[in-house]
Amino acid sequence: MDKLPRWADVVLVPLISLLMAAAISALVILAIGGDPVEAVKVMVTGALGSAYGWGYTLYYATSFIFTGLAVSVAYHAGQFNIGGEGQAQIGGLGVALVCLALPWPHWTIALPAAMIGAGLFGAAWAAIPAYLAAKRGSHIVITTIMFNYIAAALIVYLLVEVLRPAGQMDPATARFPAGAKLPTFGEIPGLSLFFSKNVPANVTFFVALAACWGVWLLLWRTRLGYQIRAYGKSEPAALYAGISPTRMIVVSMLISGGLAGMMAINNVMGEAERLLQNSAEGAGFIGIAVALMGRNHPIGVFLAALLFGFLYQGGAEMGLWTTIPIELRLLLQGLVILFTGALDNMVRMMLGVFFRAKAKEAA
Amino acid sequence: MNPAQDTGRQETAAPAIELRGISKAFGSVQANKDISIRVMPGTIHGIIGENGAGKSTLMSILYGFYKADAGEIIIHGRPTQIPDSQAAIRAGIGMVFQHFKLVQNFTVLENIILGVEEGALLRPSLSKARETLKHLAEEYELDVDPDARIEELSVGHQQRVEILKALYRQADILILDEPTGVLTPAEADHLFRILDNLRAQGKTIILITHKLREIMEITDTVSVMRRGEMTATVKTAETSPEQLAELMVGRKVLLHVPKGPANPGATVLEVENLRVVDADKVERIKGIGLTIRAGEILGIAGVSGNGQSELLQVLGGYCRATGSVKINGQEIDLTGKHSDGQSRRARGIAHVPEDRHHHGLVLDFAAWENMIFGYHNAPEYQKNALIMDNAGIVEKTEGAMEHFDVRPPIPSLPAKSFSGGNQQKIVLAREIERNPDLLLVGQPTRGVDIGAIEFIHKRIVELRDAGKAVLLVSVELDEIMSLSDRIAVMFDGRIMGERLPAETNERELGLMMAGVTGSGEAA
Numbered sequence: 001m002d003k004l005p006r007w008a009d010v011v012l013v014p015l016i017s018l019l020m021a022a023a024i025s026a027l028v029i030l031a032i033g034g035d036p037v038e039a040v041k042v043m044v045t046g047a048l049g050s051a052y053g054w055g056y057t058l059y060y061a062t063s064f065i066f067t068g069l070a071v072s073v074a075y076h077a078g079q080f081n082i083g084g085e086g087q088a089q090i091g092g093l094g095v096a097l098v099c100l101a102l103p104w105p106h107w108t109i110a111l112p113a114a115m116i117g118a119g120l121f122g123a124a125w126a127a128i129p130a131y132l133a134a135k136r137g138s139h140i141v142i143t144t145i146m147f148n149y150i151a152a153a154l155i156v157y158l159l160v161e162v163l164r165p166a167g168q169m170d171p172a173t174a175r176f177p178a179g180a181k182l183p184t185f186g187e188i189p190g191l192s193l194f195f196s197k198n199v200p201a202n203v204t205f206f207v208a209l210a211a212c213w214g215v216w217l218l219l220w221r222t223r224l225g226y227q228i229r230a231y232g233k234s235e236p237a238a239l240y241a242g243i244s245p246t247r248m249i250v251v252s253m254l255i256s257g258g259l260a261g262m263m264a265i266n267n268v269m270g271e272a273e274r275l276l277q278n279s280a281e282g283a284g285f286i287g288i289a290v291a292l293m294g295r296n297h298p299i300g301v302f303l304a305a306l307l308f309g310f311l312y313q314g315g316a317e318m319g320l321w322t323t324i325p326i327e328l329r330l331l332l333q334g335l336v337i338l339f340t341g342a343l344d345n346m347v348r349m350m351l352g353v354f355f356r357a358k359a360k361e362a363a
Numbered sequence: 364m365n366p367a368q369d370t371g372r373q374e375t376a377a378p379a380i381e382l383r384g385i386s387k388a389f390g391s392v393q394a395n396k397d398i399s400i401r402v403m404p405g406t407i408h409g410i411i412g413e414n415g416a417g418k419s420t421l422m423s424i425l426y427g428f429y430k431a432d433a434g435e436i437i438i439h440g441r442p443t444q445i446p447d448s449q450a451a452i453r454a455g456i457g458m459v460f461q462h463f464k465l466v467q468n469f470t471v472l473e474n475i476i477l478g479v480e481e482g483a484l485l486r487p488s489l490s491k492a493r494e495t496l497k498h499l500a501e502e503y504e505l506d507v508d509p510d511a512r513i514e515e516l517s518v519g520h521q522q523r524v525e526i527l528k529a530l531y532r533q534a535d536i537l538i539l540d541e542p543t544g545v546l547t548p549a550e551a552d553h554l555f556r557i558l559d560n561l562r563a564q565g566k567t568i569i570l571i572t573h574k575l576r577e578i579m580e581i582t583d584t585v586s587v588m589r590r591g592e593m594t595a596t597v598k599t600a601e602t603s604p605e606q607l608a609e610l611m612v613g614r615k616v617l618l619h620v621p622k623g624p625a626n627p628g629a630t631v632l633e634v635e636n637l638r639v640v641d642a643d644k645v646e647r648i649k650g651i652g653l654t655i656r657a658g659e660i661l662g663i664a665g666v667s668g669n670g671q672s673e674l675l676q677v678l679g680g681y682c683r684a685t686g687s688v689k690i691n692g693q694e695i696d697l698t699g700k701h702s703d704g705q706s707r708r709a710r711g712i713a714h715v716p717e718d719r720h721h722h723g724l725v726l727d728f729a730a731w732e733n734m735i736f737g738y739h740n741a742p743e744y745q746k747n748a749l750i751m752d753n754a755g756i757v758e759k760t761e762g763a764m765e766h767f768d769v770r771p772p773i774p775s776l777p778a779k780s781f782s783g784g785n786q787q788k789i790v791l792a793r794e795i796e797r798n799p800d801l802l803l804v805g806q807p808t809r810g811v812d813i814g815a816i817e818f819i820h821k822r823i824v825e826l827r828d829a830g831k832a833v834l835l836v837s838v839e840l841d842e843i844m845s846l847s848d849r850i851a852v853m854f855d856g857r858i859m860g861e862r863l864p865a866e867t868n869e870r871e872l873g874l875m876m877a878g879v880t881g882s883g884e885a886a
Contacts, residue, residue: 217750221750221751221753222749222750222751223739223740223745223751226732226739226751227739229725229728230725230728230732230736233725233726233727233728234721234725234726234727236718236721236722237721237722237723237724237725237736239681239704239722240679240681240704240714240716240722240723240737241704241705241736241737241739242680242681242703242704242705242706242707242708242737243704244703356390359390359391
């Protein structure tokens with residue numbers, strides 16, 4: 001098959017996929033008696049029309065950047081890490097333990113410590129499936145999925161039996177000390193001119209941007225990244241070159257798990273300020289779609305995360321202000337994943353026919 | 364496409380196949396440009412050309428896989444449309460592909476009738492096929508057990524099934540695409556006997572190949588293709604390999620690289636009692652020994668699958684073995700922590716692997732990324748402890764590409780976009796530029812154009828003349844004979860013996876490759 005021009009591959013294919021997902025969503029909204037035009041209006045104004053809306057969109061996007069990067073790094077080593085959800089929850093445990101361990105004097109000290117905690121815990125949770133895949137040949141997709149459930153159960157157990165302060169009714173940790181509170185966009189000088197105090201978007205957004213840059217640097221500028229990508233592209237070639245498959249699987253999964261775990265800085269430390277059940281709220285899974293749509297490149301992941309942040313926030317607004325139920329948000333996300341991920345080749349093929357016809361005309 | 368030109372035909376019999384002005388373009392690439400050939404019935408016509416010259420496209424048009432943009436096909440004097448392969452079969456054209464199209468777990472008979480079953484019940488067609496098969500086997504030396512499953516048959520026999528399939532469909536024009544690529548010399552000889560018989564019975568055969576020797580051996584006429592055009596059609600008896608090579612490449616080509624006598628120095632590689640047992644517990648190498656000295660090329664001849672691949676992989680560091688291997692007198696680790704590609708490279712072993720697509724290159728990587736593959740840890744490729752010196756690597760790649768005449772010389776192009784010959788040059792450049800003590804080379808010219816073959820052979824001889832040891836593994840006897848200073852023949856995991864190229868011939872080596880030690884029948 002002919003190759004598409006690069007701009008078409010990078011811009012046109014995702015765009016058409018999105019439009020198709022939107023079109024079908026519109027049909028569904030029509031079918032349940034809603035008004036798609038109204039829905040789009042509410043989504044756009046709700047997510048992008050105000051500083052308040054942006055404050056949520058960017059908050060969600062921050063989480064998705066981390067989980068999207070996590071999936072991407074593993075993908076470059078040929079590993080499909082579906083365990084972002086569990087790794088993010090265990091990362092949250094790391095954040096909670098760090099934040100509750102000391103009476104932190106200031107967030108600038110608490111943040112790096114919490115990042116390390118989140119990264120280490122997330123990585124540790126990915127380490128077991130990675131070891132099993134590298135040494136025992138078990139399938140990473142299966143093991144990471146199973147580890148999501150184990151993580152959820154473990155967190156519930158710990159929250160109920162171990163971490164819950166005496167006398168507290170709900171399964172959650174104690175509130176983190178004030179010194180561990182991350183500034184939100186409303187509290188950052190400069191940004192506070194636009195954002196109100198109570199938006200959840202916080203400094204973690206900048207950590208996420210740095211993570212994008214870091215992942216790019218890792219994959220395309222370091223020896224380790226070179227070896228990860230070589231192994232991901234061709235295992236026999238890696239063996240020939242003396243690149244150890246075991247090492248590549250384990251290292252890439254540790255980085256992937258670490259990134260997924262770091263997401264907890266955003267939601268656990270930045271927003272909830274204590275560890276709750278199901279803290280990741282599906283962001284680990286959305287990371288898969290974000291990575292797929294972002295072509296496993298940090299820039300793509302960033303843009304896709306923004307889109308999904310928009311869908312998340314806009315969908316919530318739609319559920320709030322229209323008769324369309326909030327569950328339709330799930331449908332919307334599902335369709336976007338279906339079209340950008342699974343049916344990607346369909347769009348590509350259609351475009352291929354189109355470009356061939358055009359090339360013929362030109363010839 | 365002008366019917367008025369049709370009037371001046373002079374031959375007494377109509378050609379079995381005549382192509383007139385066939386053209387076919389893929390996008391901006393003109394795969395076939397105004398191709399015309401005539402093949403007389405009862406002859407073998409060779410079509411020779413480098414990879415990408417347009418041979419396969421032309422045959423695909425003839426078999427209905429592609430539709431020509433212009434031109435006409437005339438079969439036995441009748442202009443014929445071939446929109447699909449069914450039409451080709453009806454026109455009496457049979458095709459034997461390079462990669463067989465057989466159902467692995469069907470029997471020979473079942474494969475033969477597949478697609479031409481008559482009626483709802485299989486039994487009548489099967490017994491009819493059995494009868495026909497018997498006749499064909501007698502007539503053409505095409506004997507195959509009709510009840511054997513395809514997966515149980517050797518490659519040579521599978522190919523016979525393909526030929527039988529075509530004959531069963533009453534083909535009288537047979538097209539064979541690179542038929543000897545997968546065969547042993549003995550199997551190839553047998554195939555040529557079959558083709559000879561078919562010709563004697565009046566069948567017309569088109570043989571597509573890039574091997575000059577086969578063209579010279581069996582064809583009556585030969586057409587040469589270059590860059591989509593037919594550059595010449597000549598009678599085989601009136602041409603020579605040198606002339607054909609020149610027509611193929613467009614310039615004079617040395618078919619045998621001149622090389623002086625070897626000047627062997629100290630022993631570089633010493634292998635003793637090497638054994639390899641694979642994952643299925645099959646012993647692939649059964650205790651072999653060999654030595655190579657500095658400044659000499661040891662060629663390993665053999666039909667593929669007799670342990671040569673494992674030998675290269677053991678020395679290259681990615682296959683476990685027992686026994687002893689010494690480099691410059693020092694033992695190397697065959698099973699432990701230091702038995703990987705990195706440790707081998709550190710010991711001065713460079714490796715041009717047999718399978719450049721799976722091992723030698725990461726096809727999706729750019730040329731510059733491939734140019735350091737395996738040597739990516741070398742200090743000169745790092746900017747600092749963390750970051751690689753990408754710009755510097757690109758620059759070095761440009762130099763190496765120029766030095767090794769890699770075309771196009773674009774470091775950012777992915778390896779998969781280069782032709783086979785240029786891919787091989789990238790691998791060769793990478794391995795030779797490191798100035799190794801021992802170079803392992805597997806199938807250096809597989810899928811490589813004639814022009815590039817000359818270049819690659821020269822480089823290997825140059826390395827030898829620079830005092831390096833070279834281990835050459837190839838299934839091409841020509842290549843082994845012309846490059847090696849000593850030849851060892853491998854069969855069934857053992858070394859059958861060593862010969863000096865001047866004191867042996869293809870026949871003797873061919874027998875050794877088939878497992879015959881003295882003068883006797885095949886083992």
